Amino acid sequence: xxxxxxxxxxxxxxxxxxxxxxxxxxxxxxxxxxxxxxxxxxxxxxxxxxxxxxxxxxxxxxxxxxxxxxxxxxxxxxxxxxxxxxxxxxxxxxxxxxxxxxxxxxxxxxxxxxxxxxxxxxxxxxxxxxxxxxxxxxxxxxxxxxxxxxxxxxxxxxxxxxxxxxxxxxxxxxxxxxxxxxxxxxxxxxxxxxxxxxx
Amino acid sequence: xxxxxxxxxxxxxxxxxxxxxxxxxxxxxxxxxxxxxxxxxxxxxxxxxxxxxxxxxxxxxxxxxxxxxxxxxxxxxxxxxxxxxxxxxxxxxxxxxxxxxxxxxxxxxxxxxxxxxxxxxxxxxxxxxxxxxxxxxxxxxxxxxxxxxxxxxxxxxxxxxxxxxxxxxxxxxxxxxxxxxxxxxxxxxxxxxxxxxxx
DNA sequence: GAATCTCATTAAACTGGTTTAATAAAAGTG
DNA sequence: CACTTTTATTAAACCAGTTTAATGAGATTC
Numbered sequence: 001x002x003x004x005x006x007x008x009x010x011x012x013x014x015x016x017x018x019x020x021x022x023x024x025x026x027x028x029x030x031x032x033x034x035x036x037x038x039x040x041x042x043x044x045x046x047x048x049x050x051x052x053x054x055x056x057x058x059x060x061x062x063x064x065x066x067x068x069x070x071x072x073x074x075x076x077x078x079x080x081x082x083x084x085x086x087x088x089x090x091x092x093x094x095x096x097x098x099x100x101x102x103x104x105x106x107x108x109x110x111x112x113x114x115x116x117x118x119x120x121x122x123x124x125x126x127x128x129x130x131x132x133x134x135x136x137x138x139x140x141x142x143x144x145x146x147x148x149x150x151x152x153x154x155x156x157x158x159x160x161x162x163x164x165x166x167x168x169x170x171x172x173x174x175x176x177x178x179x180x181x182x183x184x185x186x187x188x189x190x191x192x193x194x195x196x197x198x199x
Numbered sequence: 200x201x202x203x204x205x206x207x208x209x210x211x212x213x214x215x216x217x218x219x220x221x222x223x224x225x226x227x228x229x230x231x232x233x234x235x236x237x238x239x240x241x242x243x244x245x246x247x248x249x250x251x252x253x254x255x256x257x258x259x260x261x262x263x264x265x266x267x268x269x270x271x272x273x274x275x276x277x278x279x280x281x282x283x284x285x286x287x288x289x290x291x292x293x294x295x296x297x298x299x300x301x302x303x304x305x306x307x308x309x310x311x312x313x314x315x316x317x318x319x320x321x322x323x324x325x326x327x328x329x330x331x332x333x334x335x336x337x338x339x340x341x342x343x344x345x346x347x348x349x350x351x352x353x354x355x356x357x358x359x360x361x362x363x364x365x366x367x368x369x370x371x372x373x374x375x376x377x378x379x380x381x382x383x384x385x386x387x388x389x390x391x392x393x394x395x396x397x398x
Numbered sequence: 399g400a401a402t403c404t405c406a407t408t409a410a411a412c413t414g415g416t417t418t419a420a421t422a423a424a425a426g427t428g
Numbered sequence: 429c430a431c432t433t434t435t436a437t438t439a440a441a442c443c444a445g446t447t448t449a450a451t452g453a454g455a456t457t458c
Contacts, residue, residue, distance in 0.1 A: 068351070070351055075350065075351045077346060077347065077350060089336070089339060089340055089343060090340055090343060090344070093336060093340060122329070122332070126325040126328060129325060129328045129329055129332060130321070130328050130332075132332045133321070133328060133329075133331045133332035133335055136332055136335040136336050136339055137288070137292060137335050139339055140288060140335055140338055140339040140342060141288055141289050141292060143339060143342045143343055143346060144288060144289060144342055145289070146346055147276060147342060147345055147346055147349065148276065150346065150349040150350060150382075151274065151276060151349060151382060152267070152269055152274045154414095155414080155415080156414095174434085174435060174436090175435070175436065176435070176436080183349075183350060184415080184416095185415080185416065185417080186435080186436070186437090187415090187416075187417080187418095187436090187437080187438085188414080188415055188416070189436095190436060190437055190438080191414080191415080191437090191438090192414085192415090193436095193437095194437080194438090195414090353444095354444080354445080355444095373404085373405065373406090374405075374406065375405070375406080383445080383446095384445080384446065384447080385405080385406070385407090386406090386407080386408085386445090386446075386447080386448095387444080387445055387446070388406095389406060389407050389408080390407090390408090390444085390445080391444090391445090392406095392407095393407080393408090394444095
């Protein structure tokens with residue numbers, strides 16, 4: 001009989017928060033109670049265009065992709081996978097209808113916290129406010145590296161970089177979504193791959 | 200004789216901070232004392248590659264552009280103009296040498312706060328921590344809209360959008376930097392403009 | 399005010415993408 | 429298993445950008 005160290009999803013979230021800054025146990029406990037667990041099936045959506053975005057999310061396992069439709073074409077901005085926070089921030093902050101989809105590309109477990117709860121906790125606790133600042137800072141830096149890549153690399157470099165940095169994506173997400181993320185058409189990515197394969 | 204309401208640069212900064220959240224007067228006063236005023240001439244740099252980035256900055260007037268060199272070519276990521284906070288965040292946060300330049304494209308006044316001072320103030324004051332979080336959130340959203348544009352628009356749309364949103368840039372910054380910001384060569388931008396002019 | 403720099407435009411040849419459409423292969427589904 | 433749906437590849441025609449190099453037009457400097 002095997003002894004398994006069982007990590008609950010909520011413990012993942014707790015560890016994640018503590019990775020940013022120290023938070024007293026009672027405060028953290030109360031904060032964690034504000035999160036609601038959601039089990040999403042492949043294809044389920046958290047947000048669709050026109051909706052208000054009243055939650056902040058955390059992916060425990062699975063993959064959420066963030067995209068919009070431009071003249072019928074999916075346009076992928078980001079993939080959120082294991083142990084990251086996300087939401088549609090512009091809509092969340094401004095409380096205006098979203099222009100985006102947040103959709104599970106596979107079965108996915110997320111925790112959701114209501115904006116009002118999140119804001120109250122920031123107001124009540126300096127420590128959680130700090131966690132908020134630092135996680136936002138991290139998100140900003142990630143977003144910055146995205147800009148860096150979009151701006152400065154050729155498609156080929158971006159493809160190779162993604163292949164190296166997030167190889168799991170190529171297993172779990174269809175290639176046409178990756179093409180979109182790289183700013184290519186599926187045809188374009190296919191040609192690029194062919195070109196590389198030959199050399 | 201004219202009566203002029205004179206706004207000092209420091210008052211700009213004060214207003215900016217208060218635009219995010221309430222901060223008690225004494226706390227704010229102390230915070231403002233941590234900022235050092237810098238008068239930059241056109242071409243002066245705040246950061247060059249290889250340097251550590253130990254300050255957070257605020258542009259009062261003027262324009263700082265944020266770029267790196269890729270095989271000799273300037274690659275512009277952002278222009279920071281009046282009343283915005285900025286720094287080279289990845290280098291600032293990780294305390295690793297910068298890969299970028301921060302350079303004045305015209306005579307520019309900035310305020311600078313040392314990282315240690317900034318961090319202390321966040322630690323001491325929940326209100327300033329909150330200011331930190333909200334300003335970071337705003338920066339993230341701006342960066343996000345940049346990704347949105349880089350990712351989803353054609354060069355033509357991006358050009359027209361920039362022309363509309365930040366017409367001042369076209370007056371104060373050479374066109375080849377704008378081309379770089381749009382992800383084009385100077386030649387490419389020139390052709391694009393020609394094409395548009397004709398139609 | 400002549401000489402020098404800096405910046406924008408144009409031309410020509412080239413290229414890595416696009417679109418559209420057909421085909422092939424793989425993955426669900428009853 | 430056969431059927432349908434989804435995803436990836438290929439081909440062909442096209443185009444918006446690239447590079448390189450020459451020219452032009454404004455600023456700057458002495």
